[in-house]
Amino acid sequence: MKIADLLGKIDRRIIFIVLTVVIVIPLISPIGFVGRLSPRVHDLFKAIDELKPSNKPLLISVDFDPQSMPELYPMLVSILRHSFARNVRVIVMGLWVTGVGLGEEALTTVGQEYQKEYGKDYVFLGWKPGVSAVVLGMGRSIKETFSTDYYGKPIDSFPMMAGVNNYRDIPLLVTLSAGDPGFNTVWLPYAQARFGVRVGTGVTAVSAADAYPYLQTGQLVGLIDGMKGASEYELLVEKAGYSEAFKPASQAMDSQSLAHLAIMILIVLGNVGYFLARRKK
Amino acid sequence: MQQRIPLAICFIVGIVMIVQFFIPHRLSEQTFDLAVKWIRIITAFALVLGVRSITFRSIEKIKRQKKDWFYSIFTLLGLVITSVIGLGWGVKAGTPLRTIYNNIMVPLGATMFSILAYYMASAAYRAFRARTREATLLLIAAFIVMLGKVPLGTAISGKLPDLADWVLNVPNMAAKRAILFGVALGMIATSLKIILGIERGWLGGRRR
Numbered sequence: 001m002k003i004a005d006l007l008g009k010i011d012r013r014i015i016f017i018v019l020t021v022v023i024v025i026p027l028i029s030p031i032g033f034v035g036r037l038s039p040r041v042h043d044l045f046k047a048i049d050e051l052k053p054s055n056k057p058l059l060i061s062v063d064f065d066p067q068s069m070p071e072l073y074p075m076l077v078s079i080l081r082h083s084f085a086r087n088v089r090v091i092v093m094g095l096w097v098t099g100v101g102l103g104e105e106a107l108t109t110v111g112q113e114y115q116k117e118y119g120k121d122y123v124f125l126g127w128k129p130g131v132s133a134v135v136l137g138m139g140r141s142i143k144e145t146f147s148t149d150y151y152g153k154p155i156d157s158f159p160m161m162a163g164v165n166n167y168r169d170i171p172l173l174v175t176l177s178a179g180d181p182g183f184n185t186v187w188l189p190y191a192q193a194r195f196g197v198r199v200g201t202g203v204t205a206v207s208a209a210d211a212y213p214y215l216q217t218g219q220l221v222g223l224i225d226g227m228k229g230a231s232e233y234e235l236l237v238e239k240a241g242y243s244e245a246f247k248p249a250s251q252a253m254d255s256q257s258l259a260h261l262a263i264m265i266l267i268v269l270g271n272v273g274y275f276l277a278r279r280k281k
Numbered sequence: 282m283q284q285r286i287p288l289a290i291c292f293i294v295g296i297v298m299i300v301q302f303f304i305p306h307r308l309s310e311q312t313f314d315l316a317v318k319w320i321r322i323i324t325a326f327a328l329v330l331g332v333r334s335i336t337f338r339s340i341e342k343i344k345r346q347k348k349d350w351f352y353s354i355f356t357l358l359g360l361v362i363t364s365v366i367g368l369g370w371g372v373k374a375g376t377p378l379r380t381i382y383n384n385i386m387v388p389l390g391a392t393m394f395s396i397l398a399y400y401m402a403s404a405a406y407r408a409f410r411a412r413t414r415e416a417t418l419l420l421i422a423a424f425i426v427m428l429g430k431v432p433l434g435t436a437i438s439g440k441l442p443d444l445a446d447w448v449l450n451v452p453n454m455a456a457k458r459a460i461l462f463g464v465a466l467g468m469i470a471t472s473l474k475i476i477l478g479i480e481r482g483w484l485g486g487r488r489r
Contacts, residue, residue, distance in 0.1 A: 010368055012403045035432030036442050048446055066390030089376055098390075101382045133320035151373060205430065212454050213461060222352050228430055257433035259398070265423060266406040274410045
């Protein structure tokens with residue numbers, strides 16, 4: 001076989017094997033690439049860091065499902081660790097019914113880690129049908145929109161919900177969104193634009209480009225973009241002394257770095273093959 | 282009559298909702314509250330209709346043995362099993378439904394998304410050829426962002442993340458903003474056409 005054919009027509013099974021090797025090896029034996037902290041992630045960290053325990057609760061919306069769990073779940077866990085370490089109370093809800101289980105799991109696990117009490121330090125609202133109607137309704141009354149929590153207990157029965165009526169009582173909203181409904185289709189037009197609530201977001205790497213215009217206009221206070229952003233947030237939480245727990249996103253960054261490099265090398269090889277074949281013609 | 286009544290409702294509700302948005306009056310706020318409650322109730326009913334629709338469609342497909350009919354058996358099984366378990370034992374942590382979620386839904390979802398990485402790598406290798414000047418430009422931009430967005434890029438050069446940010450903040454944002462404005466104007470135009478009854482696709486009818 002000629003070199004041009006060899007480079008231009010690599011069997012996809014070889015590509016799959018190469019990709020598996022570069023992903024798996026760093027997971028077994030981490031390399032420890034150190035990235036640079038982006039201002040977008042730092043801005044969101046700062047916004048949460050400035051919340052005081054006496055403030056009204058932070059609202060987190062789990063708007064993702066198991067498909068985007070590797071990128072967004074570490075963000076959720078890190079934000080919860082950050083909040084609980086600073087004794088900031090948290091309300092968690094979700095616009096994706098398939099993500100409710102992930103939200104509850106993270107909240108329960110991190111809540112136990114920091115010995116937090118349900119109803120006093122955190123509340124889980126779960127999911128309600130309606131999407132935009134839910135977000136708009138919360139702007140008028142959270143208690144009317146979610147009269148009970150995920151477990152069916154009246155919202156009024158929780159001490160931390162006293163005085164929390166609508167978005168005016170939410171100093172910051174963080175939406176971890178993997179698509180629609182998410183930060184740009186629901187939270188920004190209905191909660192931020194209409195009620196003026198401060199919004200920060202964590203998104204998958206593929207949808208990060210959608211968030212940049214809103215960052216520049218100041219509609220987003222900060223952005224955690226993809227696994228890299230999640231790893232940066234994990235490092236910020238660790239550096240500030242809020243957590244010493246295992247950092248899954250940081251560990252996965254080595255794999256992602258090498259996978260990107262492998263894809264780039266494959267593209268270069270493909271192009272070399274293409275140009276060699278074209279020259280011969 | 283079948284068309285006129287829904288068109289009249291759509292026109293009245295559409296105009297009322299536009300007007301109430303610009304008038305900060307108690308009556309306007311009450312109208313908004315009422316509309317939001319109605320939307321939530323209608324959405325709950327839509328869910329019931331959705332379940333009914335998928336059940337009947339699946340049964341029909343199995344009965345007539347249409348293409349890929351056997352997948353519909355799994356759809357129905359999933360629907361029945363999760364509904365019975367969810368209604369019987371609840372949906373909280375530690376329930377059988379959560380066991381199904383953690384051991385089937387989570388790994389299946391993660392697997393589907395992971396497979397995407399392999400297809401993307403294979404597709405990028407096959408399709409990313411510098412055939413034209415525009416394709417070369419796209420290729421260079423992709424390389425900058427791919428490297429700038431991982432720690433390896435920082436290890437190669439401290440300026441790569443800055444360059445990647447520039448690509449995202451300037452050319453990308455200009456294009457995104459233009460698309461966003463276009464979409465917003467398109468949405469306004471389409472909404473007005475629906476409210477005024479010019480666009481009747483939602484009724485299952487034709488454009489006037």
